Amino acid sequence: MTNFTFADGIRQAIAEEMDRDPAVFVIGEDVGESGGVFGVTKGLWDRFGPDRLWDSPISEEAIVGAAVGASLVGGRPIAEIMFSDFSMLAMDMIVNQAAKTHYMTGGKLSSPMVVRMITGTNGSTGAQHSQSLESWFTHVPGLKVVAPSTPEDAKGLLKSAIRDPDPVMFFEHKGLYTGRGGPAGDVVEVDPIPFGVGRIHRAGTDVTVVSYLKTREYALAAAETLAEEGISCEVFDPRTLVPFDYEGLRASLEKTGRLLIAHEAPARGGFGAEIAAWAAENCHDVLRSPVMRVGGHNTPIPYAPVMEQFVLPMTERITDSIRALVQNPSRQLQSL
Amino acid sequence: MTNFTFADGIRQAIAEEMDRDPAVFVIGEDVGESGGVFGVTKGLWDRFGPDRLWDSPISEEAIVGAAVGASLVGGRPIAEIMFSDFSMLAMDMIVNQAAKTHYMTGGKLSSPMVVRMITGTNGSTGAQHSQSLESWFTHVPGLKVVAPSTPEDAKGLLKSAIRDPDPVMFFEHKGLYTGRGGPAGDVVEVDPIPFGVGRIHRAGTDVTVVSYLKTREYALAAAETLAEEGISCEVFDPRTLVPFDYEGLRASLEKTGRLLIAHEAPARGGFGAEIAAWAAENCHDVLRSPVMRVGGHNTPIPYAPVMEQFVLPMTERITDSIRALVQNPSRQLQSL
Amino acid sequence: MTDALTRTTARTAAGITLEEGLELLRKMTLIRRFEERAARLRAAGFIPGFLHPCSGQEAVAVGISAALRKDDVLTSNHRGHGHLMGRGADPAQMYAELFARSTGYNAGKGGSLHMIDADLGFLGANGIVGGGIPLATGAALQLKRRGSEAVAVTYFGDGASNEGAFHESLNLAALWKLPVLFVCENNLYGEFTRQSEHMVLENVADRAAAYGLPGVVVDGNDVLAVKKVAEEATERARSGMGPTLIEAKTYRHKGHFEGDMARYRPKEEVEAWLKRDPLLLFPEVLREELGATDAELDAVRESVEAQLDRDIEWAKEQPHPTPEDALRHVYVDSHNGKALR
């Protein structure tokens, strides 16, 4: 068995792209010599040195701004936001500058860059270090939004993100890294993975379960439990939220006729709303029962583990929800 | 006929609340002596002076941060963000601080404040002065989100917002102000309007059209046109997005069986997705046809009027969409 | 008699009484021991989140708070335990919070990064570097508005002085002469990055000139020196003369967070600073200038240890929140446990 973690996937994608293209560089807080708070860039400093890894002051707006500016004149920057919550400080550079460059300039300039957003809840880091805000960026035309759930996808999608001509928000759930990244694991060859192509992690016939990032694990676990009960789940991971693989999802819904979306972000205003709305608009003809969302509860993330686990949409809540959906197809359902 | 504009509603609500409670004050760029870029606070300086109207440097993070800080020790600040696009610079203070104060402190502190977000597209102000981002804030537990569409609602809801114990994001569409606010118009008495109670602007039986802010006007105009064709629209304005009047909406859907949501924000990830998703989850039993969203196109806002008008969901697009929805209830619909 | 005489003289020399001095020492000792025990309690599984220990920086928190009055308010950063205890916070409730219990300061919802004591005007630690600075500035604005003589204090690090929030807040405070103390604990590092790799200047205090407010450098390991500059700054603030930027040069004995081995720091540097440990320096001052006896000094330590024994025991017995408690406190008016839709 290979020892290839999600963090390895990220690190290898960066290293291979830096080898390929001298325009690629990383900028962020403690991304260089120390290898990063999560150890994700560990080892790169010795190979690539300070011209490729810029250890920045604690200045998120300047970090992302520097990335945007560099991208306008031929750079291929990867800006790291250590906790995606901190991106609040760089939002102007993401939303008003990078996202709109190509459009506002009538196609004359573009801003090819990646913002690595380390995201999600993982062990009592509290309300300011745990948020899942990916849906925000799907609402900003001009941005692409990537949300991998496996080491291979992380590697292949990050390569594509780095080569992409547009600004890409790249979400990495810290609960997927496996510890602190550890020493470099095995190298697994992964080609760039095109955006907009979902992946079916488990085929099924009764219900399509859409999930991504860390929540995909819980969805798969739920599917396994339910298989024993005779409920057959198709677990669909879109991998990229913008662009989204609507064709793939439609094909799945044509098989199953039921849709449940699970993600960690609070349900209200989460990307599950967009998927559900799209399905309600476009798949009315194939849906046999109401769509259903299982999201984080509509609260900030609390500190205490018992509360933290409760607000997240973990295996049990997903399992119960799927069961309710499949067994009561006609009843009006209240999300659990 | 009274001469009472939306801007008057805002101005009067501020004045009356400042009269009522000395803790209330306004902070923002050029909100004081000059009366603001849109003339909304005109005349207040002479009455209330510099202790109630703080003309701030161009420092959005400090402006909103000052409001949050003041709210923690008994102030009742109203922070003005001149164009809601600039709130990108204050996002940490809104999302990581104000929204989470009450929760993170286990209920020991709270942050009663209002952020006035002057929003929307109105006459070729371009991609960085025209955005509609209200849906973002609905995704942040701890914030309330208000989006009035009439002068009366503006006044009554702003009074409630100022008195509210929680942080309130208050959206004002600049296309509703009527010019630059002009000289103070007539004074209309309006009581505080409770949050979470929608308003039916026109009753109907064939389709419920949900819209708010400036788009409500277009929805009403569409309803009038369609009435002549024998299509009866119920125009439902939720007025507040968080909390949302789901009971009111459900009651309307029970009458009409059809739902169309129209808003100016880009459709993808807009608040229409949340409403549509909620309906798909909870009103499957009463919906006779697919739900439908009419949003801004998924683009930044362009400068040229001909393009700007095209991306907005104006009367004609809403009319056509409703017609398609009502006349082809079973067909799979592609949003227009 | 000679004893009493020495004490009186010494008291004058140091500007404090022995009792006051012992109280400062008690607070500093409390902070140090609190942090040491917290590290062990975390290792033992009692503390689920991460910790940023402030050992070595105690003199700043204690010296600043010694200059404050009851109605003053404070905001802090991620390294806030000392700031809380300097202000007089209850270690028992702090541990209860770290243990994520419902009787902790934040009802188990905040943890180390967000800890408050509302009664003491301690408006919170902060998980966002620089995040507490605008909040204190805004609090100061409201204090000024209501004509109070109270001041606001905000603690932050050298690294935080590179955030836009620092810049905007200092400008606003200087412009409006707000009663606020900007207290920069310069411990030479922001995470794993040396100060010289995050800014060109040697003194953060020199940034004050860019806003037209005074900037003062003080030995952050000398509690009496810190107290003195804080007294001057609060005096300025209370009399309407506006804010002061105080830079306290200090050092964190441990890594950035509990678990960080801090190998990025030269050994000689660490050793040099350990010799300047405020908990070594200040007892000497007390001994030499205020004639404190070994017994008196030992008593401080013993009382602290005994208190922490009791506090930890109490905290361990505190109830856990229920899962559903997570739904409370999202909004002030939704205490009924139902999250607002």
Next chain:
Amino acid sequence: MTDALTRTTARTAAGITLEEGLELLRKMTLIRRFEERAARLRAAGFIPGFLHPCSGQEAVAVGISAALRKDDVLTSNHRGHGHLMGRGADPAQMYAELFARSTGYNAGKGGSLHMIDADLGFLGANGIVGGGIPLATGAALQLKRRGSEAVAVTYFGDGASNEGAFHESLNLAALWKLPVLFVCENNLYGEFTRQSEHMVLENVADRAAAYGLPGVVVDGNDVLAVKKVAEEATERARSGMGPTLIEAKTYRHKGHFEGDMARYRPKEEVEAWLKRDPLLLFPEVLREELGATDAELDAVRESVEAQLDRDIEWAKEQPHPTPEDALRHVYVDSHNGKALR
């Protein structure tokens, strides 16, 4: 002969040739006339968006650009027309953009606030106060990375120096010795707010010390003085010595935006500054130090007017975009007109 002699002497005195001087005058005149006509064209309904006229500030844009090379890059702010024309941008394409035509600089998608000339390295005006500052800093980083001698320039106002973006960017640039010129056009106001009501200091340039980079104050109405400091700063930047903050003291003759009557400014102040109009001052220099004749000076003005006549005519004939053009350019790879779902 005397004529030629005078010229040679004068040339030496002013550090430029008469031809160069006339070219500087031509650019300044072009900017002024461009703005005056833009105001009229807006009133006549040709320009749908708002305008922030830069009349009075021409010497800054022209002086700075006179020190630049072809491969240098620039970012700007909301008051960017002069910065563009100083760099040599084509007024015809600018008008076409203001008229929202598809052959305008931004294909009708940007307007005044976002105008670019990619070929000239002009990376854009900006609707966000302070927004262009980090962009130029980042561009400078990439220029440095690829070993180029090119520099980045960013223009912003006195008001913008209170934004966090200013602070973070200057710190980064100073730390990494990035080749960037931070050019603050201090026109004494940010919108309707006097400088003394938005900051305590008199000189924005004095903020440079907070980051360890040089700050220079220059008479922003003296095009040669601006050119000189820009030459020094670009020289520094090109030789790896890092950034410079240049504060050019100047004044906007008109309101903040077209339509603002600027009643918040004392009449005496306006009058005093109108006497220091760069378009009055510089012709005198040309006349006295370089011996320019009335005929030569008149010719500049006439050629500018003739050019603008042609440019406006051309721009008026340009095609409007189609409504559906709005769907293009959201993504680089979606030029086919279909917005990405």
